[in-house]
Amino acid sequence: MGEATYRVITGQAVLVGKQPDGDSVRFVPDDPSLLRALENGDRVRISADGSVQLRFDGIDAPELHYQGAAQPLGATARDQLLRRLGFDDVAFAADGETVASASPTMVRMTVLSRLVEVNGRPVSVVFAGADADEARLGEGPEVDLTPTLLERSVNHWEVSEGVAYPLLYTSTTGELRDTIRAAARGAREERRGVWSLDSTSSFSVADVSAVDEGGTLIWPKLFRRVVDYLRQRGAGQSLADWLIATPLQDDEIFVTLDTATASPVPLHTLLAQTDDQVEFRVDLLDLTVVER
Known part of the structure; x- marks a missing residue:
């Protein structure tokens, strides 16, 4: 694959029994073999129910549960993400973190990915709703992730709205890093979300x-x-x-x-x-x- 060419992986986000946060959900791919075909695909960790934890590329939301500690806006970021993905009426168990019920129980997503990071999570640009169809342009196995397409992703939305901070890696192309930076800069200038408290x-x-x-x-x-x-x-x-x-x-x-x-x-x-x-x-x- 080229530097900005990403593998297209369709599937469903699942919530019940999981502990989603502001920048990660469990994802059940329609074809799990596509995960193994990614760079470092041998690292991927698929659970018994067929789901894998994603790492949303380019972003880092306030922590909801790290070593028993949380951050301001952690729960807010999670709830905003779940609504953006298409989940309604999400109820949590007594621990406040594990999803007890949600409507719908699953939502369709399209994930664009190139590699699996050291902790076994596919590094993913995520599309939901109508944008999930847009991300499958050409219906082929791969797509070029342009800045225009990135701007329709959940990742870009999170940075634009201040739901999450930018977290940019060298594995992301310079052009795409610039796109995320520009979105974060706009959110910071208007003190949206995390930038109101940073x-x-x-x-x-x-x-x-x-x-x-x-x-x-x-x-x-x-x-x-x-x-x-x-x-x-x-x-x-x-x-x-x-x-x-x-x-x-x-x-x-x-x-x-x-x-x-x-x-x-x-x-x-x-x-x-x-x-x-x-x-x-x-x-x-x-x-x-x-x-x-």
């Missing part, structure tokens, strides 16, 4: 409550590291020092600033900390994460 540039790490559901909202990819840091840090250890001492956490989020001469740098080099106050010294919209 505190990524400066936040407290006094304890988990400083960044959890009742605290401040920060970029979810950074939030996940902060939660682990707060539970594992040694006395007097800064977030940057902890990242250096925990190579998997630091190496996993190597980033490159999108300039002509930029080289990848680890996350810890973008942080400054005084006591319990952390400064994130770059613009989120300038970041691209190196895909592993």
